[in-house]
Amino acid sequence: MHKKLALFSALVTLGMMLVLIMGGTVTKTDSGDGCGTDWPLCHGKLIPTNPSVETMIEYSHRVVSGIEGLLIIALTIWTFAVVKNRYDVKVFAFLAFIFMLIQSIIGAGAVIWQQSDAILALHFGISLVSFASLLILTILLFEGERVHRAVSERLKVHLYGLTIYTMVVVYTGAYVRHLGATYACVGWPICDQNVWTFESYVQMGHRIMAGLLVFYTLYVLYLARRETNRLVETGMWASLFFILLQVGTGAWIVLGGHATYVPLLHAFLITCYFGIISYLAYHAYRSQKQTTEAARQQSI
Numbered sequence: 130m131h132k133k134l135a136l137f138s139a140l141v142t143l144g145m146m147l148v149l150i151m152g153g154t155v156t157k158t159d160s161g162d163g164c165g166t167d168w169p170l171c172h173g174k175l176i177p178t179n180p181s182v183e184t185m186i187e188y189s190h191r192v193v194s195g196i197e198g199l200l201i202i203a204l205t206i207w208t209f210a211v212v213k214n215r216y217d218v219k220v221f222a223f224l225a226f227i228f229m230l231i232q233s234i235i236g237a238g239a240v241i242w243q244q245s246d247a248i249l250a251l252h253f254g255i256s257l258v259s260f261a262s263l264l265i266l267t268i269l270l271f272e273g274e275r276v277h278r279a280v281s282e283r284l285k286v287h288l289y290g291l292t293i294y295t296m297v298v299v300y301t302g303a304y305v306r307h308l309g310a311t312y313a314c315v316g317w318p319i320c321d322q323n324v325w326t327f328e329s330y331v332q333m334g335h336r337i338m339a340g341l342l343v344f345y346t347l348y349v350l351y352l353a354r355r356e357t358n359r360l361v362e363t364g365m366w367a368s369l370f371f372i373l374l375q376v377g378t379g380a381w382i383v384l385g386g387h388a389t390y391v392p393l394l395h396a397f398l399i400t401c402y403f404g405i406i407s408y409l410a411y412h413a414y415r416s417q418k419q420t421t422e423a424a425r426q427q428s429i
Contacts, residue, residue, distance in 0.1 A: 169191065
């Protein structure tokens with residue numbers, strides 16, 4: 130089904146992954162003000178002259194984000210033009226565009242109006258939703274009209290819950306970064322210090338929520354194994370792999386992983402995890418819908 134479109138969608142999905150990683154680099158290196166308070170210009174110029182390292186990091190992020198935005202617009206138009214009988218494919222193309230637009234507005238607002246840490250933390254999560262929409266769109270385009278085995282109501286509900294809870298955990302992690310609370314706690318996994326600050330509580334709260342996310346992932350994997358649903362089970366095993374590595378990199382950061390690539394790896398792993406979970410949640414919805422529709426056709 131539309132092989133060229135599917136390949137283009139895969140390319141755009143990888144591009145959004147690059148945008149997420151570059152955005153993480155901006156946050157990690159405190160380069161958000163690298164272009165001053167100008168947007169979309171950088172220090173009042175289209176191309177900055179004699180730029181600092183921070184300016185180059187922020188400017189390159191803007192350029193790549195702008196190119197990615199144009200690619201998403203092209204993908205959305207192409208999808209609506211050639212895909213005639215797949216409402217779900219069009220929905221995810223539209224969602225990728227809308228959330229890309231929202232994250233661009235928040236990013237511009239962060240430069241112009243110097244928004245609060247609580248608002249800035251939304252930026253990564255919204256970009257993550259755009260990435261997940263692109264990933265699901267790509268998978269649907271490659272799958273075509275394949276019919277899948279139905280997922281039980283119980284498993285479906287927990288896949289929905291896992292997706293929503295992951296967004297909450299992602300937001301708390303982004304808030305930790307923007308608040309500057311990454312090293313607010315001494316020790317891991319418990320904060321081992323006598324004096325607790327607001328940043329310490331935020332950091333510890335994120336750790337607890339991340340730990341609960343691991344156990345929730347294990348529980349959903351258990352449900353998938355009981356149901357012997359191979360697709361969901363395989364996806365949950367992959368999710369468990371990514372979330373365990375993600376927790377490991379989180380500990381690495383706290384215990385001395387000061388190199389820039391460590392938090393970027395942390396962001397990459399949660400992006401992969403969320404993409405898989407989001408797809409499984411939608412798979413649970415559409416598999417039940419396919420089964421219901423097939424039963425209705427047989428009864429006619």
